[in-house]
Amino acid sequence: MTAELVRGQNHPLSQARLEVRVSAGRPIVAGATLSDEQGRVRGVEWVAHPGAPTLPGLEVSKQAAADHRLAFDLDALPGTVHRVSVLLALPTGVGGPVRFGAVAAPFVAVTGLDGSEVASYTITGLDTESAVVALELYRRQGVWKVRAVGQGYAGGLAELLTDQGLSEARQLAGSINEAVAQGLARSVSAPPPRSADTDRSRQAAASAPGPDQPYAGPQGAPGTVPPQSPYDAPGPQGATVPQSGYPGGPAQPDPSTVTQPSAPTGGPVNYSHPGRQAAAPPPPPPTAPPAAPGQPAQPVAGDATGWSMEERLYNQVWGMFEDLARTTAAYRSAVDFADSRLEQELDKVLSDPRSRIGGQGDAAREAAQAKRAGLVDQARAALDRDLAQLAAEAEVVEPALPAAYASWDNPVWHRYRVPMEIPMALRLGDLRLPESENLGIPMLVRLPLERGLWIDSGRAGLDDTLADSDELRRLAMDTAVAHAARLLAAYPAGEFTVHVIDPAGSGASCLAPLVRSGVLDAPPAAGAAGVGEVLARLTQRVDLVQMAVRGGVADSLPPDLDTAEQLLIVNDFPHGFDDRAVTQLRYLADEGPAVGVHLMMVADREDAAAYGPLLDPLWRSLLRLTPVPDDHLADPWVGHAWTYEPALVPPGSQVLQQVLSQVAAARRSWNR
The missing domain is CATH 2.60.60.30 (sav2460 like domains)
Incomplete structure (x- = not known):
């Protein structure tokens, strides 16, 4: 492979x-x-x-x-x-x-x-x-x-x-x-004939994929546009909209014929390049058992294209996301058509004075209502059929997911071992639509993170039946700790470092799992001095790495510089932050991700209203997540409002402590 x-x-x-x-x-x-x-x-x-x-x-x-x-x-x-x-x-x-x-x-x-x-x-x-x-x-x-x-x-x-x-x-x-x-200057013989299975040439540079086009590999290659995190562009009213199509595996155009330069006959050697052929097809995915006549095929985990099982599952998850978005859009379109047709027929009835009253008019209205109900029932039956198929696929896919893609209650976390390689993506929660509340699609974002995270601790958009302000702040910090633990668990030992700023110490109880396990290099920073020290250190790191990369001297960085990916968790923003600290945070949010410094803000946007529009660019640059279900995400095809549910540790579970203890032990071993 x-x-x-x-x-x-x-x-x-x-x-x-x-x-x-x-x-x-x-x-x-x-x-x-x-x-x-x-x-x-x-x-x-x-x-x-x-x-x-x-x-x-x-x-x-x-x-x-x-x-x-x-x-x-x-x-x-x-x-x-x-x-x-x-x-x-x-x-x-x-x-x-x-x-x-x-x-x-x-x-x-x-x-x-x-x-x-x-x-x-x-x-x-x-x-x-x-x-x-x-x-x-x-x-x-x-x-x-x-x-x-x-x-x-x-x-x-x-x-x-x-x-x-x-x-x-x-x-x-x-x-x-x-x-x-x-x-x-010497005569050089032509190279030996190529073997299609060995010395393969590849198509040189792939064009950027469109919304429905596959891509040729993971993100990061200069000159190409791989799938970004599916939640990258701000949508209406602050919604975050997926921008790119979800990959379907390497592109497979028809291979071109491989030609060879002819052998020299005394003249200059023909060094013309052989015709490049496309990437070899990936290994065949698992084959589903044959379906009974008239029945849909049985779903199989990993039946999408990809170069590894991890990539196949990633592609399959986002294929399920697309399928759910499109089948729901078809249902809503059918309902809109039925409503429009009903209105037209009722207008026709009401426009004729002879049928406006009396039995003839009532019969016409009942017939129009019946047609509308028939169209809606037909559309709902098609939607239910597709939802049943997606639910069956989810039941097969969910148990097969690797730890980085799996929910915290998946048994794979009990078999967790610190990885040797960074996974393609990380699960941050689930996505649902009102028509399919019982079907959740894992929300996967690519690694390394392309943008920071904002865990909203405010009540904007929430009804009065939900938790009070203090409870929401606690839930927001619990969500931040769960996400930070996932990031630590996804990276090899020594390749991810977490810093915490908690100016007033209000998040101490929620941060206890990170502190007790020893995965933090230093205790959470408190007070103005602690906030300033951490921000100054990370800002200096971003400056140094940027200068080294631009100057082409990345190997000349100071030997004591931590080259691991960095995550800064900021609690209770903007309390305890002066203008200089706010400016540094904006700088880290804008420039940090490109050089491995990521921001996770736990904040209520309304609390920052005193700063006026100064912080608007900061909020727009972050991916908003919520500690409770909230429909603030939208897709790029039809603009569905998706309900996001955070990936939280089940109450009473010890899996978080077990995972963090393994991460801490691996870090200690790596540092020795």
């Missing part, structure tokens, strides 16, 4: 002997560097390139070519090596384009020795760059992984090698280019 990676995504490697295969539209240079635990290349002897293609544990191509096979034996690498970077560069001084933006997007794949693909990556989003770090093979807690990097350098190999800490970068880049130029 192949993992289609996007920039920044990683994937575990289960075997030590591997090949990295490169396919490009013109001759390129392929090489590799070895790095120590600090990410430094210790010298030219740690660089494999056409002039020195062999190092312990790896071998690269001796010349520029449109296709490469780089061999790796990770067990044979020196023990001081913790990372291997695969480099690609355009040759200089041999004519042709000297920037990746003018050539086809390179495709790289990690394969076993039998040719089976483990992971692949199409390097999109390059422009003026002439060298790029394509992949990293790195060691983490004794396990090797591959990460899609795609970091380009307009300064070519010299800039790339300098960025990796090599003092002799310019001299080495010159010798590499000289060796490549000599190699291009």
Whole structure:
């Protein structure tokens, strides 16, 4: 099973002997560097390139070519090596384009020795760059992984090698280019024929998907528009509207015929790129048992497309969401049509004085009412049929969900173990419609979070039968703690850090599970000094990471900087916050998510009315969630008002403490 990676995504490697295969539209240079635990290349002897293609544990191509096979034996690498970077560069001084933006997007794949693909990556989003770090093979807690990097350098190999800490970068880049130029002057035979099952080329750059189009992989790839969190755009009256269609798996256009360059006959080599074919179809999903004649097919968990069971279930959940939205829209449309037809027929009856009164008019009105009732009954029968099918599917899918997608009462949480990889998405609650109150669809948002969360502790839109203000504030904090625990449980050990600001200490009882378990690095910050210290620290982190990323020097961040994703829980806002703190919060909400700093506000918007419109941009940038059911979310197709129900821990359950204790133990082990 192949993992289609996007920039920044990683994937575990289960075997030590591997090949990295490169396919490009013109001759390129392929090489590799070895790095120590600090990410430094210790010298030219740690660089494999056409002039020195062999190092312990790896071998690269001796010349520029449109296709490469780089061999790796990770067990044979020196023990001081913790990372291997695969480099690609355009040759200089041999004519042709000297920037990746003018050539086809390179495709790289990690394969076993039998040719089976483990992971692949199409390097999109390059422009003026002439060298790029394509992949990293790195060691983490004794396990090797591959990460899609795609970091380009307009300064070519010299800039790339300098960025990796090599003092002799310019001299080495010159010798590499000289060796490549000599190699291009020699006659090179055509590559061997491709095998459809091994050295596959992929379609280079996918266009952004429309509302009903599938996407080609998880989010994050530059130059593509993956599905965002399904709740990204503000809708009418503050509703949050899903923007993009929910994915249906990798696109599968008809594969193009693979052609080969002809063998040289004394003239220049034909380096034309073979026809790229689409991504290979994903493994077949589970097959449902045959249905009885006239009966709908039995639902099966994971019968959507996808490259893994996790992705199939994700796609299936959002397919159920679409199905429920569309079948309900059809029902409402049918009812509207029946009402409109009834009005037309009644107007016709009333417009004729002869039938306005008397038995003839009564009969006409009864006939119109009967037609309306018949149309509505017919539409309701169709809706009930679809709801029954969706309910049957939900009964099969819910028990099969992984922990990140599952409700707190799902038995999968009792088998919870700290994961090695970040899941695709996280469940924040359930969504329902008035016509189907007994059917809830899991509300999944993609990870890492694209925007912060606002847990509303106010009474806006709630009726008087619900809890009082103090009870709502407690429920809001309980909801925030449950969401924070889910985020901690979804990330590998040491890759997610939670900070808490509780100026007056009013949330102490609700925060107790986080404090007692030890998953917090520090106690909740209280008072003006505590609030200022936490906000200043996180603001400085955002500034540092932004500058490092923009300057292309991400490896030069301070060694004491916590590189984990950060979550800041803010209780009782705006009480205890001065103007400077409010400005810092707005900055974190706007700039933080892009560099791994996320905000979770527990607040009543009416309490912030004294600030006037100053805080409106802050509220609009956050995803509003409620501690009690509330119909404030809308879908992008027909604008249904969906009722959101938070994912809360069942009363009396110990599952939250069990999960947090495992997370805390894993963090302690990781820190040692």
